[in-house]
Amino acid sequence: MTDRSVAPAILITMPHSHYSEKARWALDWLALPYREEPHAPLMHRLATTRNSGGSVPVLVHGSKRFVDSTDIVVHADAVSGGDLLYPRDATLRREVETLEEQFDDELGPHTRRWAYAQLLPETHLLRKAMSRGVPWFEARSLPVVMPLVRNLIRTSLRITPESAHRSIERVRCIFQGIDERLGDGRRFLVGERFTTADLTFAALAAPVLFPAGYRAAYPALAEVPASMRDEALRLRDTDAGRFALRLYSQERGGSSTW
Numbered sequence: 001m002t003d004r005s006v007a008p009a010i011l012i013t014m015p016h017s018h019y020s021e022k023a024r025w026a027l028d029w030l031a032l033p034y035r036e037e038p039h040a041p042l043m044h045r046l047a048t049t050r051n052s053g054g055s056v057p058v059l060v061h062g063s064k065r066f067v068d069s070t071d072i073v074v075h076a077d078a079v080s081g082g083d084l085l086y087p088r089d090a091t092l093r094r095e096v097e098t099l100e101e102q103f104d105d106e107l108g109p110h111t112r113r114w115a116y117a118q119l120l121p122e123t124h125l126l127r128k129a130m131s132r133g134v135p136w137f138e139a140r141s142l143p144v145v146m147p148l149v150r151n152l153i154r155t156s157l158r159i160t161p162e163s164a165h166r167s168i169e170r171v172r173c174i175f176q177g178i179d180e181r182l183g184d185g186r187r188f189l190v191g192e193r194f195t196t197a198d199l200t201f202a203a204l205a206a207p208v209l210f211p212a213g214y215r216a217a218y219p220a221l222a223e224v225p226a227s228m229r230d231e232a233l234r235l236r237d238t239d240a241g242r243f244a245l246r247l248y249s250q251e252r253g254g255s256s257t258w
């Protein structure tokens, strides 16, 4: 019996998390059956620590637990036969893994910090996103724990006006690097087809791009403060931005159940 044939996997997420979207996109793209279990912030820790994890996403698949988005994608690719989101060719695979790691370590934290800096004052928008699909008692508790959640986010991600500014500068710089990479007319970041390098870029850039088809819970572009909207429109109007939007429209099929 292969891992694909055991009971459907469970993907533990927070509704608004972009690393969760990375894992969700990979499972959808590979058509690996799963059920999503979204939790509100803070309360997610009950579900993740029970499964030897901490942050989201966590994938529970049969007797196995994967507590990092990259480990989830690697596992899903392998049980789906391999050579799908990671090329079998060793040189291409190394290039894909290097880019994925850079996006995980840099792009993801910087888009998140800048987006939270814009959205933390927008309690209503944030609460709406954070409660989508979560158990009813978590949704009911969210207004009570919201001040604590906002403080924790601000302190743990070290959000200040200066750090948010540095983060968006870093995002612009990463986008410029992608613009240059795409400058030779290539359609994907590595090789001739879609890989986890493309997926990870598009998923972790989503908080600054508001792509149609983004499956994380997120406010609409029209609802957010004008300064956030203006920056998103500027980033959309780059080769890297257009590339991520194209990946959302062409490669983001499938759906999760929660």
Ligand SMILES: N[C@@H](CCC(=O)N[C@@H](CS)C(=O)NCC(=O)O)C(=O)O
Pocket (backbone or CB within 6 Å): 014, 017, 018, 019, 020, 045, 054, 055, 056, 057, 067, 068, 069, 070, 104
């Ligand atoms: N390296 C991890 C990062 C995941 C991560 O930072 N998740 C955030 C949400 S986007 C989170 O769970 N934060 C709350 C926590 O750490 O408890 C991965 O790729 O899965």
